[in-house]
Amino acid sequence: MIGRSAVHSAEVFMFDPAAETMPRKSLGALQLERLKRVLGHAYANVPHYRRGFDAAGVKPESLASLADIVRFPFTLKTDLRDNYPFGMFALPRQQLARLHASSGTTGKPTVVGYTGADLDRWADLMARSLGCAGAAPGDVVHNAYGYGLFTGGLGAHYGAERLGCTVVPMSGGGTERQVQLLNDFGANVLCATPSYALNIAEVAEASGIDLRRSPLSYGVFGAEPWSEALRKDLQERLGIKAVDIYGLSEIMGPGVACECHVAQSGLHGWEDHFLFEVVDPETLAPKQFGEVGELVITTLTKEALPMIRYRTRDITRLDDTPCACGRTHLRIMRVTGRDDDMLIIRGVNVYPSQVEAVLVGFPGLSPHYQIVLTRAGALDAMTVEVELAPGAADDDGARERKAAEVRHHIKSMIGVTCDIAVKRQGEVPRSQGKAVRVKDQRKAPN
Numbered sequence: 001m002i003g004r005s006a007v008h009s010a011e012v013f014m015f016d017p018a019a020e021t022m023p024r025k026s027l028g029a030l031q032l033e034r035l036k037r038v039l040g041h042a043y044a045n046v047p048h049y050r051r052g053f054d055a056a057g058v059k060p061e062s063l064a065s066l067a068d069i070v071r072f073p074f075t076l077k078t079d080l081r082d083n084y085p086f087g088m089f090a091l092p093r094q095q096l097a098r099l100h101a102s103s104g105t106t107g108k109p110t111v112v113g114y115t116g117a118d119l120d121r122w123a124d125l126m127a128r129s130l131g132c133a134g135a136a137p138g139d140v141v142h143n144a145y146g147y148g149l150f151t152g153g154l155g156a157h158y159g160a161e162r163l164g165c166t167v168v169p170m171s172g173g174g175t176e177r178q179v180q181l182l183n184d185f186g187a188n189v190l191c192a193t194p195s196y197a198l199n200i201a202e203v204a205e206a207s208g209i210d211l212r213r214s215p216l217s218y219g220v221f222g223a224e225p226w227s228e229a230l231r232k233d234l235q236e237r238l239g240i241k242a243v244d245i246y247g248l249s250e251i252m253g254p255g256v257a258c259e260c261h262v263a264q265s266g267l268h269g270w271e272d273h274f275l276f277e278v279v280d281p282e283t284l285a286p287k288q289f290g291e292v293g294e295l296v297i298t299t300l301t302k303e304a305l306p307m308i309r310y311r312t313r314d315i316t317r318l319d320d321t322p323c324a325c326g327r328t329h330l331r332i333m334r335v336t337g338r339d340d341d342m343l344i345i346r347g348v349n350v351y352p353s354q355v356e357a358v359l360v361g362f363p364g365l366s367p368h369y370q371i372v373l374t375r376a377g378a379l380d381a382m383t384v385e386v387e388l389a390p391g392a393a394d395d396d397g398a399r400e401r402k403a404a405e406v407r408h409h410i411k412s413m414i415g416v417t418c419d420i421a422v423k424r425q426g427e428v429p430r431s432q433g434k435a436v437r438v439k440d441q442r443k444a445p446n
Contacts, residue, residue, distance in 0.1 A: 016128060019272055020327045024320070027271050027328065032066055034300035035275060039063060039072070042306040045090035048083055049308060069275065069298065070286055074309045080110040080250065089113050089304055096304050100249055101149045112151075112249050113304040119158070121301055122252055125270055126159020129258035132268060132327070133243040134218035135189045137164030142187035144178060144196060145223070146433045147171045151253030152223050156191045159255060165189070172196060172433040179204045179211070186215045194226040194234065194242070195435030198367055201237040202430075212239030218261060220245050222254055224434050225335050225353045229360035231264075233367050246332060251297050251307055257332050263324045266331030273301045276330065277309070278318055281339045292317045294339055295332065313338045315351075341438070343373065345382045348416040352437045355384060358413050364392040364402055368428040372421075375442040382418040384410065387428040394424055 022030070039060035042049040052073040053059060062071060079088065086093050097116045101109040114122065135141060141160040147153035153171055160167045168185055170178055172192075178200055182190065190197060197219055204211050219234060222245035234242045246267050247254035256274060257267035269276050275298040278287040287293040295312045299305075315338065319331045337351030344350070352371055360367040365386050372383040386406060388394050403420040411417055429436065 020128070020132075020268075020329065022272070022328055024328055028066060030272055031275055031300060032063075034272075035066065035069065035298065036060060036063055038298070038300055038302070038306050039308065041090055041303075042308055046088060046306070048079060048088060049306075066275070069277070069309065072309055074284070074296065074311050075307055076311055077110060077250065077313075080112075081108045084108045085111045086113070090306055091115065091304050100151050100253070102249065110250060115303045118252075118303050118305075121273065122155060122255060123158040123162040125252070125273060126155055126255035127162040128270065129245055129255045130156075130159055130163050130165070130189070130220060132258045132260045132325075133189075133220045133245065134241060134261035135160065135163060135165060135220070139165045139188040140168060140185055140215075141165045141189045141191060142168045142170060142178070142182050142185070144170050144172055144190065144192035144200070145254075150433075151247070151249045152193075155247070155253040155255060156220070160189075160191075175199055175203045175430075175432075176207065179207055179209055182211060182216065183209050183214055188215050188217050190216060190219045190238070190240070192219070192221060193223045193431065193434055194221040194230055195224060195431035195437075196433060197221055197234055197238070197242075198230070199430045199432070201234065202366075205237070212237075214239075216240055218243060220258075222246055225337055225351075227353050227357040227360060228334070229357050230367060233360050244334060246335065248297075248310075248312060250305075250310055251299060251312075252302070256297070260323065260325040260327060265323070266319055266333045268323070268327050268329045269318075269332050271329045274299060276318060276332065278316065279311075281313075281315070287317075289318050289320050289330075292336075295335075313341075315339055343371075343380070343382065343438075345380055345416045345418065348414070350382070350414060350416050354414050355410065356437070358410050359384070359386060359406070362386075362406065362409070364389055365406070366390070366425065366428075368430065370428055370436070371438045373438065373440045373442050380442060382416065383421055384418055385421045385423055385428055387423045388425055390425055 043060050056073045058071050096113040098114045101111045143156050145152035145156050219240045219242045231242045241261050243259045245258045247256040257269040259267050277296040278293040281294040295314045295316050297310050299307045314335045316335045317333045337353050359369050366389045368387045370385045374381045399422040403422045406420045
């Protein structure tokens with residue numbers, strides 16, 4: 001990898017030592033102080049929380065320790081939709097500086113709001129996250145996250161500016177131009193969804209532009225689950241360190257947690273601003289460090305939209321062991337999927353990310369795929385559409401043999417039987433933002 005100049009070597013990363021290396025006992029004391037304050041803020045100003053706390057028989061003053069958070073009710077995405085548009089806000093809409101919203105493709109959109117102070121904190125946390133990922137003041141940050149109501153683009157933009165970087169606000173799409181400007185402007189950092197970064201790598205290769213020989217050194221990838229196999233592929237094809245970043249619009253946007261480029265092993269969750277729990281998604285019982293379950297987040301410093309025990313539906317585990325980078329904040333291990341995205345195929349639980357982990361790097365295949373769900377009688381069926389790698393034999397016999405190999409490998413690694421459709425190069429849809437990995441063609445039973 002041809003990286004940056006000596007001043008931007010791997011040893012240089014933006015640390016806020018007072019916040020990022022705080023002793024865990026001090027961090028817990030700060031969390032408790034801020035948690036008491038946010039519970040009082042939510043109870044006093046959001047009728048939904050007041051009703052929920054009262055029904056659960058708790059009040060803000062019921063909290064004496066961080067462990068007492070389990071006495072308080074959860075918040076769901078449906079709560080935001082039921083209180084559409086502004087019913088979850090703790091301040092009048094007139095006092096907000098910005099609104100964001102989801103697409104609303106499955107119903108009413110979820111609306112999130114920010115005060116000016118919220119936006120400042122968001123920029124600070126994104127700057128912290130980008131520094132953790134390897135970015136440094138003076139770097140060129142090529143931002144290919146989507147702008148607009150989606151929080152990714154503006155979140156990365158203002159965080160990079162806060163860090164002191166030069167931002168190229170590309171947004172998504174126009175991949176050929178993205179590749180040209182990455183090369184011409186000498187970008188050091190690429191911000192994108194991992195699936196779109198893969199598209200960029202592919203277009204660069206087809207254009208004869210070798211980004212591995214450019215100053216590009218780090219990729220900050222998030223907004224969708226991705227696998228270690230895809231990380232390895234992106235690192236090899238782009239000549240970078242590929243770093244995972246995490247966030248949700250309901251909680252803040254990107255920058256809730258980020259991997260460090262030193263260890264690339266779990267996302268440091270910024271505990272001075274968020275309280276993290278993992279619970280059993282079925283029983284809602286608390287899980288211990290290291291146990292897999294659903295991530296639950298409480299905001300500690302949000303003014304406009306405090307979130308109390310928000311169920312993210314993301315499946316992960318927490319790790320509080322020391323990290324090689326020196327940061328003391330716990331790590332959220334790679335999100336393997338969402339419990340509401342889990343597929344049940346002939347009695348086997350399957351996450352799309354598991355399929356990706358099997359396919360990426362498979363001999364003779366490109367890393368592009370799509371899962372198609374259909375219903376055969378009373379049972380769900382899954383077809384995995386995969387694409388041949390450039391130069392792979394694509395006669396009928398070769399494609400049948402490749403399909404049989406992939407089918408056997410998925411069965412042995414995941415335990416599910418599925419059909420495989422081997423496509424020619426370019427026939428699987430490419431991502432221009434968040435990848436659509438699952439195409440559901442099932443019809444409700446009569």
